[in-house]
Amino acid sequence: MLKKEGEIRIPSGCAISGIIDKKRNRFNGSDIIKSIALMHDRSNGLGGGFAGYGIYPQYKDFFALHIFYDNETIKHKTEDFLNAHFEIESAGNIPTRKVSSIANKPLIWRYFVQPRIYKVKDLCMDEKEFTARCVIRINREFDGAYVFSSGKNMGAFKGVGYPEDIGDFFMLENYEGYIWTAHGRFPTNTPGWWGGAHPFTMLDWSIVHNGEISSYDANRRFVEMYGYNCALQTDTEVITYLLDLLVRKHNLPIEKALQILVAPFWNEIEKENPEKAKELKALRTVYASALINGPFSILVGYEDGLIALNDRIKLRSMVMAEKGNKTFFASEESAIRVICPEPENIYHPAGGEPIVVKLEAKI
Amino acid sequence: MEYLIIGNSVAGTSCAQKIRFNDKKGQITILSEESFPAYGRPLISYYLAGKVDSNLIQYRNDDFYRENKINVVLNCKALNIDSKNKKVKGSNGKEYSYDKLLIATGSVPFVPPVKGIENQKNTFTFLKLEDAKKIEKIITDKSNVIIVGAGLIGLKAAEALAGKVASISVVDLADRLMASVLDSQTALRIQKYIEKRDVKFYLSNTVAEVGKDSVVLKNGEKLPCDILIMAVGVKPNTEAALTAGIKVNRGIVVNEYMETSVKNIYAAGDCVESLDILSNQNKVLALWPNAYMQGETAGSNMSGVENKFAGSFAMNAIGFFGIQLISAGIVDPKDEKVSIYIEENEKEITYKKLLTLNNKLIGFALLNLPDRAGIYTSLINDDVKLDSLNYDITKKDIGLNVFPQDIRHNKLFRGNNK
Amino acid sequence: MSISLITPQFEVLRDEKKCIQCKVCVKQCANEVHRYDEEDNVVLADDAKCVNCHRCVVLCPTKALKIRNNSLEFRDNANWNGKAINEIFIQAETGGILLSSMGNPKPFPIYWDKMLLNASQVTNPSIDPLREPMETKVMIGRKPKKLEFDKKGKLITEIPPQIELNMPIMFSAMSYGSISKNAHEALARAAEKLGIVYNTGEGGLHKDFYKYGKNTIVQVASGRFGVHLNYLEAGVAIEIKMGQGAKPGIGGHLPGIKVGEDVSATRMIPVGADAISPAPHHDIYSIEDLSQLIFSLKEATNYKKPVLVKIAAVNNVAAIASGIARAGADAIIIDGFRGGTGAAPTRVRDNVGIPIELALAAVDQRLRDEGIRNEVSIVCAGSVRNSSDIVKAIALGADAVYIGSAALIAIGCHMCHSCSTGKCNWGIATQEAELVKRLNPDLAYQKLVNLLSAWNHEIKEMLGGMGINAIDSLRGNRLMLRGVGLNQKELDILGIKHAGE
């Protein structure tokens, strides 16, 4: 019997695409669907998904939990748990439309929640840590329930199918956001579990990823020392946790965190001025086990913007371009041109060169 | 510049070579009274024995003369030196002018007067290739050969002829062979060894009279004689030098630059007297290496590069009948203060004699123990104090390990062969 | 006086057709096995003296010599085999404990050989180290829990001192005394050339070798030989030796005969005096005592040197290692039972301790379970034989490895297990000047450089095959390993899956 994510590591190839409007002008999901659809051949119909930021302005202070349920029983059980830990502001189905190619859909629910304050205080945590732990707990202990999105004013939409069909299914043309990312998946071995599709998310973090990291177990065993549980055994999961650990728990500036994930080579470090070299050396020395190795290109959405990241020797394609306030990223240039016929500043980020596009501060 | 060299043996050759090294342009002429290209005189016994042919006996090959642009005039004896006009008259009727002249006329055999010597028409000396060639022509397996002189030349002649003739008898006035090098015991041992090779010795004896086909010895004994070889000794050939009025004692007198008493005339080799560093006196040291170095020193000074000859001492390496005898310095001392160390092995016919005086090695003789003899020679040559060495040289076979490390390393790593 | 029951262990076979009586074997055998009989012009051998070190075999210009196990047999008995019987003969004759050298030779499982490595195929490109950068540099030392930057983005966390290694390999502790000065010189110079470190062992640091300080770990062992302030400050790190894999629980003994002038000066003991290292450190009877020593050494050297602690792999190694990490050690060395020694009681060598692979896996997992693995380095020691052993050790969780026996083999050791005799024909485990000079440091150091350069290259090839371009990404990456022929318990302890899973 085929094993699903979490029971086994499934290597996969992929297509990714992302758009950000740094002035926080919102636009609907049509373009991102169009872009990822162009790279149809890079997926195989076994996974597709999207993340949008700024899509829930009316609930922007609530954690938006997107949950797959296998059946009603587990839904009730999970909702009891949610009720016990959160004030649920709103709950309901995520709207979908019938698409012929999408079958076997689970129950797909959405809750806008706030942690129950006394519980947070009891545990001496902040609300993010509390929410994260609850999400991890559901995903680990509630067989048949899977929280696939848990950030604020953002949401992931994913499933088994080609990404354009998934976008159609979730009716993303009805959502407007200032960051969109998309993923089309080419797993080599999967029974097709909706939870296994990308993006992988954790609080505000959402990651779409093309690649297969060979440092996986080194990264996993490192991050698991800090309370994470890599239940899915996927690359996106471990990369998300690494970022969460470095940025949220260790308070490192995002740029430093990225210098850890794709650390410069030692001989490049030696060329830097002494102070810079000392800092880079410290980062590599202390966080050697957080170095991500193997081929990958990833797009990381988070509350402040969008990050594009390649492995150190650029073993996966990744191109970017700009037009007006928008910055586009995609596995292939054509996937940018299809939605932005006259792009500017086309650039291929070098291996290990992180590109961080930050949203302008909220007014 | 014109350089003229009288004499075509080792001193002449090394002189010419050195001149050419310093002066690429000057004209170099060698006059030789012989009809052969230069050869090693000591090789004539090997020639007679058939061990070298007339080709191989040549000291330097033709390329040497071509490359060094040395003109050799054969069959030309220097009859007269006109030092005023710087000209030499040759026996070929030509005159040779010079700016610098070297006299390297070597030695001539010393033949004592012997009664009736004119009766034996096959009387020879044994110094030149010509002598060997003459002897070679007439010997048969019936020949009875008498050799007068049991020194180096006589014994080498005997060796060359052994087995080729009916009998060989060696006669010497001394009581032992090679009296200048060997003590009587060793001489006797060698004598017995050689006697087994059908050579008879008549010692403390001499030829009293020469008949047509026999000789009569001093003790009255009569020996058949078809060939008589006179190998009593040699003396410096100073004939040419005397024509120039050069100062001559036993040999030509030279200074340390090998200059004679006449300006622009130098002399080198067996014809000169030079410093014997062991006796600190000028002596005729008729030695091959000596001649080479004197010729070279003369050549250097003649061509404008000042060089001194440091002096020398007696040394010899002799092989005959399979015996190797190497000796140097004083081996038969008169001075009673000399300590003598002797080590011998009758069975192996080996013998080692070391002579020391005032904390220095002054001489040695090694019979059939040639290995590393040069180190002893260097101890004499370099005036080495024996107590500065790592061990007592009489207690152990010699090696470079005798030298303290710094000296040894200086020799091995800096190529210091002094 | 009675006759000895001990029979020779080896036979010297000389092919008379090949022997040219050159006497090289006679001159080269310090055990005086060979002798030349002038009368018969023949070279003869005394088998009883032979230790099978191959010196004569290797130097014989005509390859006329072979050494083999004595073909003399006892009656078949799986239990009472020849070795068991001979050992009894020896002890009955001498009344002493049996002594051996080098590591445990018994056929216990070698887990390195029961683990296989992964490589990339299709979904993930392998990397060619000849064309792409490939990093094997590692930093050994304590790491802070996290890094902190100020508001301007300036690093404010001070990083404790680290040992910077160009490759994850170090030469393990071998004292001057147990090995020769030339062997030390070779190790020191090779370490310098390679950008790694060697270890003084417990015998102090010879004055000629202070110049290699940047590539030296100085050891402090129970005998405290040669320990003084300059010594502590001479190296890049200080190692406290608590135990040794070859002889856990046992001290050391350098016989006085090996304590010549130089060794005496280096160890700071009288010429000819036995150098006895006690079994325990007599100032360390518990973990808090160890912590005190660690911090005494750090105080003495102004916190400029990492302090490493070396222990033998024993039953409770994981818990002990955790204690050492918490006691303040910057790195922990786990020394397995196949590690070498100059001399150890045979029974201890062969029966005490546990396999390094299991110990290493257990320690790494334990420190991770406690969340402190990233703060301390782990060095794997005890019979690391080749580059794939190293790759497997690092995948199991080591930061670096120590090699001792392999280094000695590179410079000529033939594993004859006779170090304790002091007659090492290869100039390694001896203090006899005439034998020591047989090890030309110029040649020996080059061999070490060659060996480790080759290994480093092989490590890079294997890393590249896995699609990894920095050794950091291999450390603890147990998914890169698969077991073969291991039972579930072993797989669980090693933390790896079985091949095919």
Place this chain on the structure above:
Amino acid sequence: MKKVYAFEKNCLGCGLCEVYCKTAHSKSKDIIKTYRKENITSAIVIEEILSPKAKTYFALQCRHCADPKCVKACISGAMYKDQNGIVKNIKEKCVGCLSCVLVCPFGAVKRNKDKERKIISKCDLCIETGTPACVENCPNNALKLMDEEEVK
């Protein structure tokens, strides 16, 4: 010029240089045949130095002197220094007078024990094969072919 230098601190006195020297100068070029059938004298002398602590050794070959005494002493013209500075002996011309042995201050010219025509055994730096056999086969790198200047 390059010469063979022996370093005492590395020389073991094992004698392998002699074995390989003999073989290199044999007809058969086979060690065993060289020893069994050809009575060759090696051009090397191995000396032992008595020092208080341990025996040390060095191997010695012809130093190829800048101003070679053996060449001057040679009565037959067999000994000469070639254009590369190597002191050689033309075996056809050599008559075995041993004058070279008499004057060599290193004792580095040996009498050949072989009954054959070749009388003198001295180092020719194995010029025909390239690297001297002694250097090539020294187990401890005690013998090195080095330039004079390099050594100084």
